[in-house]
Amino acid sequence: MRQLPAQPFRSHPFDDDKLKEECGVFGVIGVADAANFVALGMHALQHRGQEAGGIVAHDPVEGFNSARRFGYVRDNFTKASLMETLPGPIGIGHVRYSTAGSKGNTAIRDVQPFFGEFSMGGCAIAHNGNITNAAALRRELIERGSIFQSSSDSECIIHLMARSIQKNIPERMKDALRRVEGAFSVVAMTRTKLIGVRDPLGVRPLVLGRVGEGWALSSETCGLDIIGAEFIREIDPGEMVVIDAKGIESFRPFEQRKSRFCIFEHVYFSRPDSILGGRSVYETRRQIGVELAKEAPVEADLVCPVPDSGTPAAIGYSQESGIPYAMGIIRNQYMGRTFIEPTEQIRNMGVRLKLNVNRGLIKGKRIILVDDSVVRGTTSMKIKEMILDAGAAEVHFRIASPPTAWPCFYGVDTPEKEKLLASTMTEDEMRDFIGVDSLKFISLDGLYRAAGEAKGRDNASPQYCDACFSGDYPVAPSDQLEKGFQLKAAE
Amino acid sequence: MRQLPAQPFRSHPFDDDKLKEECGVFGVIGVADAANFVALGMHALQHRGQEAGGIVAHDPVEGFNSARRFGYVRDNFTKASLMETLPGPIGIGHVRYSTAGSKGNTAIRDVQPFFGEFSMGGCAIAHNGNITNAAALRRELIERGSIFQSSSDSECIIHLMARSIQKNIPERMKDALRRVEGAFSVVAMTRTKLIGVRDPLGVRPLVLGRVGEGWALSSETCGLDIIGAEFIREIDPGEMVVIDAKGIESFRPFEQRKSRFCIFEHVYFSRPDSILGGRSVYETRRQIGVELAKEAPVEADLVCPVPDSGTPAAIGYSQESGIPYAMGIIRNQYMGRTFIEPTEQIRNMGVRLKLNVNRGLIKGKRIILVDDSVVRGTTSMKIKEMILDAGAAEVHFRIASPPTAWPCFYGVDTPEKEKLLASTMTEDEMRDFIGVDSLKFISLDGLYRAAGEAKGRDNASPQYCDACFSGDYPVAPSDQLEKGFQLKAAE
Amino acid sequence: MRQLPAQPFRSHPFDDDKLKEECGVFGVIGVADAANFVALGMHALQHRGQEAGGIVAHDPVEGFNSARRFGYVRDNFTKASLMETLPGPIGIGHVRYSTAGSKGNTAIRDVQPFFGEFSMGGCAIAHNGNITNAAALRRELIERGSIFQSSSDSECIIHLMARSIQKNIPERMKDALRRVEGAFSVVAMTRTKLIGVRDPLGVRPLVLGRVGEGWALSSETCGLDIIGAEFIREIDPGEMVVIDAKGIESFRPFEQRKSRFCIFEHVYFSRPDSILGGRSVYETRRQIGVELAKEAPVEADLVCPVPDSGTPAAIGYSQESGIPYAMGIIRNQYMGRTFIEPTEQIRNMGVRLKLNVNRGLIKGKRIILVDDSVVRGTTSMKIKEMILDAGAAEVHFRIASPPTAWPCFYGVDTPEKEKLLASTMTEDEMRDFIGVDSLKFISLDGLYRAAGEAKGRDNASPQYCDACFSGDYPVAPSDQLEKGFQLKAAE
């Protein structure tokens, strides 16, 4: 059943031309007023989901309490009047962009964490990733009498748990997650426990931190930094940790597999100040720029980032090439999510609401623009026009990722395959389509090198999930296949 | 899990001293933009529940849509922007005061209609009444893997339906309602059908009307009047009607029992312009005043109603006694639900915010005050004080119902037994407690006579449910008995 | 300059067919947290203006503070968060319907009290009435360099005060009010004084009360009742009272004239529980019904009020005629200001949103309907239709005021003369237009008798302002005359 959001969310002028992470998860146990920490963690993870957020907390006296809100964490989960309704020493939170089920039309009931009251007590879960067999599981559960409250794939997990015959919640969660395919980093809580799990491939990140006498779980390390937690380690692919007053227990409920962490987390999704797989994300991105400058040099006067995500790679490109780095495009820092343009005339000014070219700098110069990715190509065209309007002599695009030619089914919001520019054009065709003097993407091997794999991609057994670039899906997207999605033909 | 309401709802100064109906239900099929009609019907039934309301509508193209809001119907379900999200020719609605589960702390998720997606399609239900074995059913359903979303007793019905093995929704509803004990008038809908059911005793009202080419179901006839529908008939106790494009089918899914309609609907709950059991509610109330004047005459100068519910009985008392009727107490028509008094000093003025004595009229007079009921007695004391402050010579209370000595478990919000004044005091003790010159309640037989039973109550087989006066509960309140409630000892 | 209201205010279905009082004023001095008392007084005076309200308070430490809000007092001036911003022992308040300047489109800047900072300190004023030479004064003041902030006639007073050369505020107010023509009951405050003034004719009411150690001024006595103040006396026509810590001083700043209190205050504007000119308003209205029954008897089965304003006169008519009084029309108590009907189809149901006929009672009966006035006649027609639809055998209208044939220029919102039914039709023509079996208005003499003038109207020197009935304007409406308004030709 549809339920309209309380307020409409128009996207950024460029939002339809970026891949979007769908979720961030956070949990904490063993601290006073856990929900405050959860809110801070969610604020640090806001880049992983801006549409809505939710918190569940548990207090021995007040029981489970929850709040779900559309909009930014800072606008909702900062008010004392709301936070006071979420007492207790355990809490989990979730920020989301949108779900598989109802894109662009999220109901508040689709906002996680999801909660179930079982005979042995309540359980709340927050899920980052995407369950690739959710449609089949949902059909089966409805047939057996479960009532779904949302259109989210993640709700399957809590219904599977409700129907498990195990006598405690961690065991029920193992039961449930063994039925689930796809990508999942899950943070869950009971009245006394905080639980974290990553799928066997470890597609989405999840890290463990120590905060005072308590513990925190976060999608990224930046969520630990904001609460002053010490980063202990990543949760391993296929690991479940159960934390309570007695400490941490670790389980391996799934069959062992080689990990396939999402390489796009390095390119774009994660925050530059996070540490993934022992590497600074910022440094990986700067190194991508270095690799790009080696792979695709060009004579020019200035290297300019497309703000803000192209910045580290532009710095690297400048450092490797010796061409000066400059802020050729200035972002309006007061541009929020919504600028509902009032007239057609104004709407046409779209891109100017967010970015402005630094005219004095650009005029007559040969400009290298460094961007993180090309999805539909529409943004690249608009930026090229702005730069040329300002009098640039040449425009050269350098892209900090390989061509994005395949959709992601593991928790990232991608357009359909046909709408991905790289699925229908070669690099040269894209250059002509966008209308720039040159356009070069980093190679897949170059990206792997920047991410620390000195020998590049191991094609026999790739170190990362790079399906969006390679079409090599490590988990069969079964719901999609049922709907007619065609895998890459064997070569 | 608790979820705080979006806005606090303070009660009227006197709200804690009235019994409160918990719900009103309404449904319509076969009209364009059914939700508009549902909103009007809910507005007419607002006296049955002021805390929140919800509508579900179905459109062949747009599917099921819903909206739930705290506050008055007129403040929410009148906005074109909201109503446009509820298209289609079938809709049901519900207004509620609060549920058994979470009194005074309703979460939006407790607001009906409830919805379930079954394998054969969606179903929404709205329930007026109370399920007396809800706690036991809930335990059983959770044990078997159902996840409850609300604290409402009514949610059991939709889960029982989800687990039924019947192949169509009306049959699943029969299955479910046969497991349910207590009072229920249910309005439900599928993609093509509108369904109405009353429990075998017919405790709560439900009527059928014809609106253009379509049909309407409403708790009371005033809900039909507002949409210009013709009142066809009451749904019988124990009857289920299933209405679709082909017409109305009637079923009798329950074992036949003698009906026991709630007599308090006549005294207070229903609107005076409704017709119950073929009788004008206004006329019954006026007749109560006539009976009271016969049973409990007193010499006085003026008969004044306690506004607004005492008015018809006061008119009847005046007409029978010949003592002039007068508006001795004036109600502030701008007094809404909420007047959050800012200081202690002001809070003590509580009653003046709502009522003012017509001083010029009252001074030096012997006043008969006619009120509908005495629950805790606190209101009666405050009104007595106001009247005496204004210089009345004598104050005589006449009450249009027998002493309320027992709680209701069939969908009315009553204080615990110990807090009911009549459960601990005789009529004379109450008179002294309230501090008036005389205090008389109508007799139970007098009330039955006013309600059209010329011979009064048939004690062997009472014509109405009058448990709140008599302690004679027609359905065993099993959840309450389990919690320790003591039935009246056999005499 | 126009400024749109923060929220739109749709009128009641019948609001366009009633005369509307434009303002109520209230002030208090010498109590802790005066603003709380002011809010209560404004709540009691809400019937005199529902569109907006404002409070100014002064505290020795915090200085002057103000708040202005659209909507009901109870929804705004009850929140502790707002009231805490209005500390101090002196405060005044104002409720308004709309001003002469910007009907239906009130800006928050038109909401009183108005405030001016003079060299000897600040002053706030609240005005009930209408200044008939406001346009001329405004022109003159602008010419001399005053900047108006509102479109309100009342703002002239504060500018005239700002330009006075008197050295204290009460003297400046005398200066200003001597320049002003029309009707005014003004409540004003300085840092230490509360001031009340009535125009020489005393067209609008203003009363003085004692509350604890302090004093209150209120448009009506019901404003005193709600705060528990003792009614001391009316402010005399042409009197100014200045109240401070030392007590009350009384001045007579104007040339003495015979008073002409607005008789429509008795008929409709004031609350029935107020006392005007030593008489209970309720009792005057009941007496109007008695006079009507004598002047215009008719055989019938029931006397029914048009709720709620026709009720006292209907009671009087029933008592004089011996025909039983009955609630033939029931008002929906949850009908607020706004019911924005979503579709054309629903909009046509307009009147049913507010009123419902008590069908069981009306069918086959001859009904006398008692209403307070006929303005455009549109309401009367709708009500007649409802009554006939319900099966009434005959419908007889009895109106508790003479025909309203002239607009009011003294602070009441009336349609233009041509839109007043009585300005273009005789009583018989109105009867045929409305389509009822009979229609009778009370005579002007009958109204005066009910208001305590045993000999009726003294045509040589009328006791009341009755310009809306008689066209006899006690103060020349000079702005209107300039705009072309034609006075009644001398007879």
Place this chain on the structure above:
Amino acid sequence: MRQLPAQPFRSHPFDDDKLKEECGVFGVIGVADAANFVALGMHALQHRGQEAGGIVAHDPVEGFNSARRFGYVRDNFTKASLMETLPGPIGIGHVRYSTAGSKGNTAIRDVQPFFGEFSMGGCAIAHNGNITNAAALRRELIERGSIFQSSSDSECIIHLMARSIQKNIPERMKDALRRVEGAFSVVAMTRTKLIGVRDPLGVRPLVLGRVGEGWALSSETCGLDIIGAEFIREIDPGEMVVIDAKGIESFRPFEQRKSRFCIFEHVYFSRPDSILGGRSVYETRRQIGVELAKEAPVEADLVCPVPDSGTPAAIGYSQESGIPYAMGIIRNQYMGRTFIEPTEQIRNMGVRLKLNVNRGLIKGKRIILVDDSVVRGTTSMKIKEMILDAGAAEVHFRIASPPTAWPCFYGVDTPEKEKLLASTMTEDEMRDFIGVDSLKFISLDGLYRAAGEAKGRDNASPQYCDACFSGDYPVAPSDQLEKGFQLKAAE
């Protein structure tokens, strides 16, 4: 009179440690729906004032209309429902931080534009700057009968205009502005004209642009860019332009003086993509970094900006010194104005809400931090702590402006002199206070060189206003002197 803001505005964690521009002004004439353009211009100027904004527009049929709102332009002046209330081809707008009168407690009535209805028609004005003799003017105007509606210094202008005896509005504005001392860039409008004025020293910027057939005035060129207007020229110091359908007229109403543009506009206030005095602001800032590297070199591993305002100077420092540029501190892009921390514990995390150190990068490195200014020094200390916590080996601060030792009285919100760190400490003392390895400010001459004055500051006749650094106030701050402010002793 105080009026509390509709919503509280908490400052950024660092807002109390930055100088804040107080206003931006924008106007447009000769375009359809001018208010849309004004809103866009205000959005581009949002960095000049984030607390509130207002627009006045004029339409030949609808007259003058206005809207004033707290909060960001994008959250208010983008809604069609609001913008439709502001029709017409002329409009002006204003964004503000706060006024001299009521810092941190702005009432909506303090929000510009201010409006006055004169006998020859209405006039609205928007003012950037500060009137240094406002208090004296205000006293005089009140004495003569003017009523002030705000606590803003800017309101004096409209009252002076109201009292002018000139017969047209531009002449009245000349009259008024000749009475005014201090800094002012004013944009004003009548029914047919758009007017722009700069004070004789030209302290605040104001530029003219051509948009289609119409014209625009804007505080900075970035306001022209966003609406696609062509930058024509700056309004000269001491110039008034009057634009209507016939074109532009230029006047010089003031005695000629040498210009003294605010040099801090180059350092911090203006946007990097604006062009001031023919120079790219970004380029000037980068050049400041170059000068700093020459004046204050140091051996280190990385040059990191304090985001975002230190970025261009850090790039320049890196380029001149050859030390690599790096993003050592990451700003949370979802940090808005408000993060009302719920508990003491969380509040102490203040700085982490906005910034996070890029730990992987910083550890073990010698870091040069480039910031735009040091006001109180509190921010610098917090940032130093974060950097050291992350394991930096050395921390060297380089500041892109000279020590800020004097308050600004020309439209910038500065702390009192005693709270400016540089007014009480030498550079070395500040280094020790902040606790860093070295701390160097650019010299005043170095700053002038970076701003294009090859020979540095002309001490005999300085090219800029640099009072905040030098104590050399080009206009006597007369209201401040009256309150006891001590000018710098002659050397």
